Amino acid sequence: MYRLKEAVVVYRNQNKTIVQLGTKKFTIVDEFSQFYKYITNGNLIDINTKKKTEKEYVNFLKKENLITESVKYVDDRFIKNEYFFEDINKHYKKSTYQDSIKKKHVIIIGLGGLGTIILQNLVAMGVMEFTLVDKDKVDFSNLNRQLYFTPKDINNSKVEVVQKYLFKYDSKINVNISKTFITDETIDEIFFGKEFDLIVNAADTPTNIVSIIAKRAISLDIPFITGGVGLRTGHFTNILSENKKIANLIKYQENNDRGKPMIGSISSTNMIIGSIMANEILNFWTNNKQCEQSRINYLNFENYHLECEEL
Structure with missing residues (x-):
């Protein structure tokens, strides 16, 4: 009935x-x-x-x-x-979205202001397996915008702190961690022998981090999304699920090198871009029709104007 x-x-x-x-x-x-x-x-x-x-x-x-x-x-x-998935379901049969999301394995590279927010959203959506990559230890400067960390965590490994937190939150969540700093030489040890449903890049170092990870997404044929937060603007791609689209991103990054990351960063702008990226992921998983375009989106934090550049 x-x-x-x-x-x-x-x-x-x-x-x-x-x-x-x-x-x-x-x-x-x-x-x-x-x-x-x-x-x-x-x-x-x-x-x-x-x-x-x-x-x-x-x-x-x-x-x-x-x-x-x-x-x-x-x-x-x-x-x-x-109930949410019930309402957006494009069929009158029971939605299978929640069961499907629980089976996803997502790798998130970078647990800063952007990565921790994306992670929290995906945890809440129901993703039950993560691989988290970040070499850094918690610093006082992280506490203004990064979730999970408190003053008691200073000088402790970010990935270890988050792993312990998520175990307490839901012991059924499987969290794999890596303290590897990603370079062309170290990328293999992170991806070797593992299967991922999605690659999320939320890191900004080294400066060619997007190209390094995007090339691996192409070789392994894994959907990919990346983003970043500046002072007045933030940027994010849609989910790039075809090798040609990811290759276009690599060319774009090589022609638009933005140099070293900015020091200044605030919680609200990280929250905005991180949540938008999480919603892009949700739309990718719940829409039957994948996005036919490959684009990078720039959001102006002063007037919320969104500009899209085709890749």
């Missing part, structure tokens, strides 16, 4: 019934409130009904993705996710 999706809103306006889900809004002429009564009476919806009028209602609800299988979600930390 089926029911309306949790986020569907239904109301009357004169002789019309209005049905809304997110930005989608449907206005149905319903003189005697028959359709309104059918979908608001609290009963489950039988998609195999033999009644002609009800069959028409069901066909409309299925076509517009307004109904879903009536299932009871487990009351755990993912229950809000399940």
Whole structure:
């Protein structure tokens, strides 16, 4: 049996019934409130009904993705996710997004202001296996924008601190760590013998870090995303899932070398870019149609204007 999706809103306006889900809004002429009564009476919806009028209602609800299988979600930390995935699901069958995300293995390179925010978002989404790469120890200067770290963690390894935190948060999360500083010579030891579903670059050193990792994404055929935060702007790519698109990024990086990283950085701008990158990842995992473009996006933090450059 089926029911309306949790986020569907239904109301009357004169002789019309209005049905809304997110930005989608449907206005149905319903003189005697028959359709309104059918979908608001609290009963489950039988998609195999033999009644002609009800069959028409069901066909409309299925076509517009307004109904879903009536299932009871487990009351755990993912229950809000399940309702979200239910609402964005492009099919009336039960969403499998949460189960799929739990099986992902993501490597995040760089646990600074950007990397820790992306990590926290992916943990909350339900990713259950990570490989975290960062050679640095926690410094007082990290505490203004980087999650997970406290003054008690100063001089301790970043990846070890995060690994311990995530074990306490959810002991089922598998966290692999590496203190390797990535160069052309050391990149092999990080990727050798491992399988990843996504590579996230949130590091800014060495200056050719993006090219080093992008080349490895091409050789292993793994989707890739990278980003960074400056003083007045932040940048991020969409998910690059085809080798040609990643190769275009390498050429772009070689022609647009921005030199050494800036020292100044603030929490709010890192939060913005990190969350956008996490949302790009979510969209990639939940959209059936992958992005056909390869681009790098620049967000102006003063006016929130977004500029996109094709790669």
